Amino acid sequence: MTKKEWWKESVVYQIYPRSFNDSNGDGIGDLKGIMEKLDYLKELGVDVIWLSPVYQSPNDDNGYDISDYQSIMDEFGTMQDFEELLQEIHKRDMKLMMDLVVNHTSDEHEWFRLAKQSKDSPYRDYYYWKPGKNGAEPNNWESVFSGSAWEYDEDSNEYYLHIFSKKQPDLNWENPKVRSEVFDTMKFWLEKGIDGFRMDVINFISKVPSLPDAPALEGKKYASGADFYMNGPKIHEYLQEMNQQVLSKYDLITVGEMPGITVEQAKLYTGEGRNELNMVFQFEHVDLDSGPTGKWDLKELQLSDLKASFTKWQKGLEQVGWNSLYLNNHDQPRMVSRFGNDDEYWLESAKMLATFLHFLQGTPYIYQGEELGMTNVRFPTIDDYKDIETLNMYNEKISEDKENLSQIMNSIYAKGRDNARTPMQWSSGPNAGFTSGTPWIKVNPNYQEINAEQQLVDDHSIFQYYKKLIQLRKQHEIVVYGTYDLILPEHSEIYAFTRTLGDEKLLIILNFSDGQPEFEWPQELEYEKKELLISNYSIDQEDEQEAFKLLPYEARVYKLT
Template identity: 45%
Template sequence: MPNSAIQTKEVNTTAQQNWWENAVGYQIYPRSFKDSNHDGIGDLNGIREKLSYLKELGIDFIWINPIYASPNIDNGYDISDYQAIHEDFGTMEDFQALLNEAHALDLKIIMDLVVNHTSDQHPWFLESKKSLQNPYRDYYHWADATKDLPPNNWQSFFGGSTWTYDETTGQSYFHVFAKEQPDLNWTNPKVRHEIYQMIRWWLDLGIDGFRVDAISHIQKEPWDFNITDNQWAPFMNVSGIETYLQELKAIFNEYNVMTVGEASGVPHHEAAAWTGDTGYFNMIFELEHCERIGDLGHQKGSVPHLKYTLNQWQTSLADNGWNALYLENHDTPRSVSVYGDDSPEASKALATVLLLLKGTPFIYQGQEVGMTNYPFGSIGEIDATDTIHFYHTLLEQGTISKDALAIATNWSRDHSRTPFQWENTLHGGFSTAEPWLKVNDNYRMINAAQKDLESSSIYHYYQALIRLRKQTDALIYGRFELLLPEHPTIFCYTRTTTTETWLILVQLDREQTTISFPNSWDYSDWKEILTTTEKQPLTEQMILSDYEAHVYRKITS
């Protein structure tokens, strides 16, 4: 059983660090977190209701997905008014109350900043469409085209062309996501001025930072750019982007807030330029570890690739920069389903890997209670635009509907967007009304209320891990080293300072496996601090199975 007691605590002699380095974050997808007004949609007052739950968990800040006014073509990532709250979520007064109550509990609030694109219903774009001479025309990317011949053959992330033709003006506008999400033209200084004013408005309101969405896409190649091997290359980390990122950084530095860049297309060996001593953000989300293996419709996450990728990022940012750590978010399936078998054991094993790495961990809502993927039975249960598009594309290609559904939903974003399972009551306690997405039927066994019924719950194990990482500098700043790198299911690493070493040993599989450590080690030096099963002394040869995890500590001076 878990045992997080440490007899001696390393004194923190490290110079004062940025607060986020010692923090644990919690991501909230507000539409699915908690419904306070019984309309089937989560809201700001629902988050307020659960602040004590989050404080008890031990987290330090909350990242809230977009709550701005929006037509909701892409669930809030298509913003029509940056300085208004969507009516589904409440009012600006509700947000201010949330901010004040969170701060009273010493919880910080991080907002989503979406500035690669707006909604096509944003006043800027409505003006931009009116004529070639409109003052807002150059707020977006327009190019000569015909209805049947776009300016180039670039493809969007959501499928189809990056261009949509406008009959009124006889040109096409550019969008890397849905056609309802036109990209802003960052080369226009007026656009940047408007964006920077908006950023300052939110920071002056008192928020504690931003997760900056899709920021690596704001610079585009010339329209005649020739694509070779990477179809996203024309709008992913394109040269010249550094000018705009430096301007953003200057504003963020004025307020000393936390910033996390979603840096798609930034490889590990370039990460320090984005998040190092002279980088643009405090940390960045990488997307490289999310590789899939297996047959279409039955794909799982690759544990060897997870180990390989996280090792690269830990190593590349070892001395300069900082990692933003996550295993799941609003754009990915549930990690316990991707890398595990939906069991509490797998949830705890993955939590052990995540929370003791070097960097700032982000827990996604429901991850701390073991929420799993949803068994979608029809495309009508899906809301995600990209999943629906993929499904219909498969049908057009001749795939039978059953197989098309399995393939399209296998990795759907909606797995992580089903409503939070609070308790064993109607709709999982999320709402008294029919929710906007169906609640997984396993809410009867998997829910937050289980923490009050089981001392060995996943929630309590997360608490133990969070407490543990905050008790010693080694689990915050200690050097990372991957052990047993070639093992297909064992994730083992050390965190080391001059005074102590921690060894994190996790089996990410149900099958039994035997591993060996160097015979030169003095195994009597190691003390087991935390485990998901029965305590087991560290020895030269060990047998592990059933997603078990062990955390050991050795004092070196």
């Protein structure tokens, strides 16, 4: 059995503070608002709260552009509010994980202001500055948010690198002073008593030093430079230094957000004894419904692809590293709309997907509102959207092809990040109980049917189902540490697998469709006693049939001894 750790046994709840709960009526969620809802999170049963960035920021990318790592964004409150929140979280035996965003800063950060003042500034080398090449940018890399990854600075006649927004210049980790500054920032928060870090695009911090051109794409000015900044030459060296200097001195939960990594790379990042990170967020399963040109290119998800992906990661990290488990977050659409059926089988499919996630091996991450079955939103016009990635894509596509407005909007309805950022639906009252003012982004109109107030008093609600899933994890060690094995790999509707620990087995049966496929009990599964641990339909436990029809989006978990 893999080594026991508290962070393997935990369930993490992600809060996107801007949209969680507003305590002062300015339309923006805040730290005091989070404090008001801690008992709700305790009731749910989660162990760790992951807070998306609350640092000082001009908010070009909703807080992921940080202008001061050691102060709190005015809209969210004060450092005193933060310290009180941390105290209240610990008082309830929960832990707090902070977001660490150190691939880039804001262009309003003091380091960048000083870097910009002069080529001779001691801060110049905190960032990547290059002269142009042949009257154009230093290389042909494309920003993740569209357009060039370089921004021209007239004063110095040089360009600076920004993999994301032009207001997010990339830090130069080759400079030991940058690493030292980052480690000092981490210690600042750890000394306040926080319990870990989720590290934003942390596998981007090591670039190939020559910053070469990427292979050109036909008809395109810019191309993805990802091969030269993802999982770069010194990434493991930097993370091991971070571990040695900072992480190893505390008992922490750490997870690195790492687009574009393979299982083999994840073994290096999370391997026990390698002294890097506890786990990573990988993106393979959330890219399965994207076509060849990226996330906005919609493609129907095949269950066989989902099984193959999850199985590869489950088996690949078994006994070596550790998986993080998620189906949505602040950057991804709502999981019930994406992987389930948010209309006719909304309740059943939300519960089925939760069952799937919580019975895999790894640490489950719940994104705010997921436990209520919150869904994607279809705002009537582009003017209702706030996300920089969405707006940049819209402006680029509409300038190329005005005729395709409906196709562009369909991509936004399916994949836009604002799907995850509509306010938390607390009640059926005005603005879903999120704010007494005007919310910074509109509330999903279905809040009168989907909200916490109703689900807390309904024994059959999605919230109550999540609560039971979390309790089962605490009661049965096999849910955390059991090994995973796929059965029925070729079935187009059923995803079934076992978990094994010693003499115990769990059988998890999931119908990922609105059909009614027949499930045949696997002959190789021998047992003396079977117990239904959880299901999303009421099942007659005396039903000992060897084959049965599954109802649409049905989930069952049996414990076999």
